[in-house]
Amino acid sequence: MTDRMLSGVPDIRDPQLAGALVELTTRLVDGTDATTVLRSVTDTGAALLRAAATGVMVLDPRGGIEVVAASDRPARFVEVLQTQTAQGPCVDCIVTGTVISAPDLESERARWPDFVPTALEVGYRAITAIPMRLDGRAVGGLNLLYTERTELADWQVRIAQVIADLTVLGLVQEPGQRRADRLTERTLTALNDRVLFDQAIGLVAGTLDITPAAARLALAEYADRNQLRPLDVAHAITDGTLDPAALVGR
Secondary structure (H helix, E strand, C coil): CCCCEEECCCCCCHHHHHHHHHHHHHHHHHCCCHHHHHHHHHHHHHHHCCCCCEEEEEEEECEEEEEEECHHHHHHHHHHHHHCCCCCHHHHHHHHHCCEEECCHHHCCCCCCCCHHHHHHHHCCEEHHHHHHHECCCEEEEEEEECCCCCCHHHHHHHHHHHHHHHHHHHHCHHHHHHHHHHHHHHHHHHHHHHHHHHHHHHHHHHHHHCCCHHEEEEEHHHCCCCHHHHHHHHHHCCCCCCHHHHCCC
């Protein structure tokens, strides 16, 4: 038997996909509690990606990995099994911060010897784990469990990553007035950053006698070459620690 690509998943232009993501993001914006956020995530993952079950695992600040949501009891059992054996797709996903795909669990017995036999007994034949990321590191994982050998297409993995990222956004939101105050602070910061960035572009354009568009491109390319944030380069230009001529090697 050969692995199958996941069939029956809505096309990226399908209203079902848009509707499910709109419903999920609406709940996040409305300040829904963490339990409801996780329930929405597991439901959305199962519906959009035709998973037989879904689960969410997160890093415990006190150490280890914990199961915080599962779509049903068998899924919760398999998720807990991963935490107890320290084996499985989601464990590796959180440790590496990358997508871990096991389209055929039967072939992964050597990789996860304490996990795979029991997962197969429960009835799962394939698992894809998607990292939940915050500040550049994995803080958890979204598990998609299938009862048949299943391989997701790249665009389906990207949808799953969107769902995982939205989960993190929902969980880190501050409730009530604190959230509104935080939004105000970030808005003011963004406006101040924009003013500074425009000043830097003006300095580069004037110094190098080039158009603002060319100055913006030069700044972006310099930041990319030196693995810097464009805003940090703009700061350096405006405070005089970086000569605009350095952007083009003059």
